[in-house]
Amino acid sequence: MGIFKIKGGIPLKGEIQPQGAKNESLQVLCAVLLTSEKLRIKNIPEIEDIKCLIKILKDLGVLVKKNGIGDYTFQAKNINIEYLNTKKFREYGKSIRGSIMIAGPLLARFGKVCIPIPGGDRIGRRSLDAHLKGLKSLGSNIHYDNECQYFDLRVHKKNLNGKYILMEEASITGTANIIMAATLAKGKTTIYNAACEPYIQQLCKLLNKMGAKIKGIGSNLINIIGVKELGGCKKHTILPDMVEIGSWIGLAAITCSEIKIKNVSWKNLGIVPNIFHKMGIKLEKDKDNIYIPSQESYQIKKSLNNAILTISDAPWPGLTPDLLSILTVVATQAKGSVLIHQKMFESRLFFVDKLIEMGAQIILCDPHRATVIGLNHKSPLRGSLLNSPDIRAGISLLIAALSAKGTSIIQNIEQIDRGYENIDERLRFLGADILRTT
Ligand SMILES: CC(=O)N[C@H]1[C@@H](OP(=O)(O)OP(=O)(O)OC[C@H]2O[C@@H](n3ccc(=O)[nH]c3=O)[C@H](O)[C@@H]2O)O[C@H](CO)[C@@H](O)[C@@H]1O
């Protein structure tokens, strides 16, 4: 297991280019399974979760050519569907959440798929009902093997058939799975209460370039007319990662650093900049860049009725839950107090124990809510021995360590590498004192 050794308290300075979005990449890479033709995808982040999915695709028989950093051509011409029954696949499939999204494309193209309960972050219960109920409506039988914990899905007629699907919750990966399956189903599929965040929009745009007929992109009502087959795509570029962008903003604020984040695609950030404004952090729009000046202090705004601010997650256009851990850390050195309410996941806030050990003033009210009383940089966090439980808690602890007085050690940094590309190298480029030992 690798570790980071960090000497904190050093203000950083410079420009940073955000990585391509992890969650869009996971969707788009699964979409290559829908066609036997070539797709060229650019700006894919070189992170562990993506490497794992590419490994699964290769083992399935997808030809993968690397044209340059983050630039790949995929061709799913000869697929070995039997690979899904191997122990190797079950291990890989279990290690990332994104693996579940191979189900829709493979079911639509080959009529059967076998998939383990996917892994990814252990941040609470993560239901698959949205995926399974959707695929069932389109005409699939589902069998669950309780002992081996995998699902076997088979199309019960000749092919999938379009249906009206009202999703019980706007699951992101669930929506992606159903959309991909429906592109090759017979007739019309309507998905209501679909997730509609920019990465789902990007997936739909890519599918339309491949010949799909999807309407309602960007809304929660998606209509899809199934086609017989899909073609390739000469170029699709992954959007910048909004969670990584939020991580850089939080890092800049708490370490009093001056950072410019380049080419952020403002129009796809939704309310993310607004939320940081509410935390009192100055950020300026400079063309398509975000400029964060060095700030000695940032004051959390109050609600309009003068009550303590609450920040909570919600499906898009609400705030992604993936930024709440980062906002929690940022709040520890703000002026004022905030209630962080993590509605979607029940085990994501437990990492605040580590922040409390570092000297943060936090009350964990229950698994979903933490009150943070900001210290306004009057009492810095203390360097500590830390362990990274999931991607976002991991990056949050790293941000805390960079702001802390003294040296911190972060163990289990593989969790951070799952979602952040060359994070230590990029931090050193901005002037951070961080060392990786493997
Ligand atoms: C690979 C990928 O893209 N992962 C993202 C995706 O995971 P993923 O697609 O797996 O997450 P889902 O959107 O399915 O659901 C996340 C959690 O929120 C709950 N829920 C969801 C929608 C809703 O309307 N109400 C509700 O309560 C679900 O029950 C579940 O507990 O979306 C999550 C929620 O944004 C993000 O944290 C993950 O980074």
Ligand SMILES: C=C(OP(=O)(O)O)C(=O)O
């Ligand atoms: C929860 C996350 O990822 P995943 O859904 O891949 O586990 C995340 O990126 O914060």
